[in-house]
Amino acid sequence: MTAFILDLDGTLIDSVYQHVLAWHTALRQCGYDLPMWRIHRKIGMSGGILMRALEVELGQGIDESTSKRLEKIHSDEFERLRPTMQPFRGVREMLQTFARNDIPYAIASSGHRKDAEPSLAALGIGDDVPVLTKEDAENPKPDPQLFLKAAQRLRTKSESTVVVGDAVWDMLAARRAHFLGVGLLTGGYAESELTGAGAYRVFADPEQLRQHLYETGVNIRANDNGPSAI
Amino acid sequence: MTAFILDLDGTLIDSVYQHVLAWHTALRQCGYDLPMWRIHRKIGMSGGILMRALEVELGQGIDESTSKRLEKIHSDEFERLRPTMQPFRGVREMLQTFARNDIPYAIASSGHRKDAEPSLAALGIGDDVPVLTKEDAENPKPDPQLFLKAAQRLRTKSESTVVVGDAVWDMLAARRAHFLGVGLLTGGYAESELTGAGAYRVFADPEQLRQHLYETGVNIRANDNGPSAI
Numbered sequence: 315m316t317a318f319i320l321d322l323d324g325t326l327i328d329s330v331y332q333h334v335l336a337w338h339t340a341l342r343q344c345g346y347d348l349p350m351w352r353i354h355r356k357i358g359m360s361g362g363i364l365m366r367a368l369e370v371e372l373g374q375g376i377d378e379s380t381s382k383r384l385e386k387i388h389s390d391e392f393e394r395l396r397p398t399m400q401p402f403r404g405v406r407e408m409l410q411t412f413a414r415n416d417i418p419y420a421i422a423s424s425g426h427r428k429d430a431e432p433s434l435a436a437l438g439i440g441d442d443v444p445v446l447t448k449e450d451a452e453n454p455k456p457d458p459q460l461f462l463k464a465a466q467r468l469r470t471k472s473e474s475t476v477v478v479g480d481a482v483w484d485m486l487a488a489r490r491a492h493f494l495g496v497g498l499l500t501g502g503y504a505e506s507e508l509t510g511a512g513a514y515r516v517f518a519d520p521e522q523l524r525q526h527l528y529e530t531g532v533n534i535r536a537n538d539n540g541p542s543a544i
Numbered sequence: 545m546t547a548f549i550l551d552l553d554g555t556l557i558d559s560v561y562q563h564v565l566a567w568h569t570a571l572r573q574c575g576y577d578l579p580m581w582r583i584h585r586k587i588g589m590s591g592g593i594l595m596r597a598l599e600v601e602l603g604q605g606i607d608e609s610t611s612k613r614l615e616k617i618h619s620d621e622f623e624r625l626r627p628t629m630q631p632f633r634g635v636r637e638m639l640q641t642f643a644r645n646d647i648p649y650a651i652a653s654s655g656h657r658k659d660a661e662p663s664l665a666a667l668g669i670g671d672d673v674p675v676l677t678k679e680d681a682e683n684p685k686p687d688p689q690l691f692l693k694a695a696q697r698l699r700t701k702s703e704s705t706v707v708v709g710d711a712v713w714d715m716l717a718a719r720r721a722h723f724l725g726v727g728l729l730t731g732g733y734a735e736s737e738l739t740g741a742g743a744y745r746v747f748a749d750p751e752q753l754r755q756h757l758y759e760t761g762v763n764i765r766a767n768d769n770g771p772s773a774i
Binding site (some may be wrong): 328330331334335338339342347349350351354363398400402403499500501502503507519530 | 558560561564565568569572577579580581582628633694731732734736737
C-alpha cells in the first residue's frame with residue numbers, strides 16, 4: 315500500500331509568501347538586507363540550516379542571540395499574517411480520498427509545532443494522523459530525518475512512500491530518504507526547479523494531484539478519481 | 545550604440561512580493577480567492593490584460609466597478625508596504641556606469657505613474673531619463689507598445705536595444721518588439737522560465753548584470769566592468 319508524507323506550508327496551506335515577508339521583516343529589523351527572491355528560495359529549510367543559508371547569502375555570521383531574535387520576529391510576523399492564509403483548493407477532498415481508500419498519510423513540516431497547529435486545525439487533521447514538526451528531528455529538511463521518522467510512524471517502506479512538497483528542499487530530502495518526490499507549483503517554484511531536484515511528477519496544486527493520484531501508482535476507486543464536486 | 549530599456553518593479557526595486565501581497569489583499573476584499581503563486585506569475589502584466597488573466601484564473605468575470613475597486617485597494621496596499629521596498633544591490637552603480645559611458649537608457653514600467661514615482665526618486669532618476677508608465681501605452685506589457693515607445697524616445701534601433709526585466713512578460717514584450725531580452729532572477733521567476741520566454745542571458749541581479757555588461761555586446765571601459773566598490 316502506498317503511503318503519503320505531505321509537507322504543510324506551501325503544499326496544503328497557502329503560506330509561503332507570508333513566510334517570505336515575515337523573514338524579510340525579521341531580517342530588516344535585525345539590520346540585514348536580503349532581497350525577497352533570495353529569501354523565497356530558502357523557505358522550507360528550517361532551524362540551523364536556514365540560518366547557515368542566510369549567513370552565506372549575507373556574507374556574514376549570525377550570532378546565537380540574533381538568530382533567536384530573528385526566529386521570534388519571524389514567528390510573530392507570521393502569526394500577524396495568519397488571517398491571509400488558507401488551504402489550497404482540493405486539500406480537504408484529497409485528505410478525504412486518502413481516508414476513504416485507507417491510504418495512510420502523515421504531515422511533515424519543517425516549521426515549529428505551534429506555528430503548524432492553526433493550519434492543522436483549519437484542515438481538520440485529527441490525532442489519528444501522524445504530524446511531525448521541527449521538534450521531531452534533530453536535523454530538519456533538507457535532511458531526510460523528518461521524512462524517515464514520518465515513514466516509521468506510518469510503517470511504510472521506502473519503495474511505497476510518496477513525498478508531496480512545494481520546495482526543492484522537500485524533493486532533496488525525499489530523494490535522500492529514497493522516497494518518491496512529487497512536486498506542487500503552490501510554493502512559487504518553477505516546474506523545472508522541482509523536476510531538477512528530483513520530482514517524479516509536478517502538479518499545479520492538491521486538486522490536480524488528487525485527480526491524477528493514479529500517476530503515483532495508487533490504485534483507488536474510479537469515483538474518487540474525478541473532479542471535485544465542490 | 546547599445547541602448548537599454550529597464551523594467552522598474554522587480555528589476556530595479558525589490559517590490560514584486562509586495563505586489564503579490566497587495567493583489568491578494570485586494571482580491572480577498574472583493575470576495576475572490578486566488579493563491580499567491582498564481583498571482584505572482586501575473587505580476588508585470590498590467591491594466592486590462594491583468595484583469596482578463598485574473599478572470600481566467602478565477603473562472604468568472606470581473607465587472608468594471610469591481611475592477612476599479614481592485615486597482616484602488618491594490619494601490620493603497622502597495623503604498624502601505626512601501627517602507628519594505630528598496631533598490632536591489634548594484635542598481636545605482638549600473639545606472640552610473642551607463643551615464644559615465646554615454647549608454648542611453650529608459651525606464652518602462654507597467655505600473656501607474658504615481659506608483660512608480662517614489663521608486664524613481666529613491667534611485668535618483670532625473671528628467672534626462674525617459675520614463676514610460678502604464679499611462680504611456682494603450683496596451684501595456686506583455687504588448688510591445690511600451691518598449692517600442694521607449695525605444696522611440698531613445699532613438700535606438702531594434703538591433704541595438706536591450707530590454708532588462710524580471711518577468712516572462714518583459715521577455716515576451718521584448719521578443720515581440722524584436723529587442724534583445726535579458727532576464728534577472730530578482731522577481732522570483734526561475735532561470736528556465738525566463739530563457740523559455742526568450743531571455744538571451746539571465747543574471748541574478750543588477751549587480752551581476754553590471755559586471756557582465758559585455759555579454760550583451762556593450763563596449764565599456766575596463767574600470768567600469770569590475771565588482772562594485774560598495
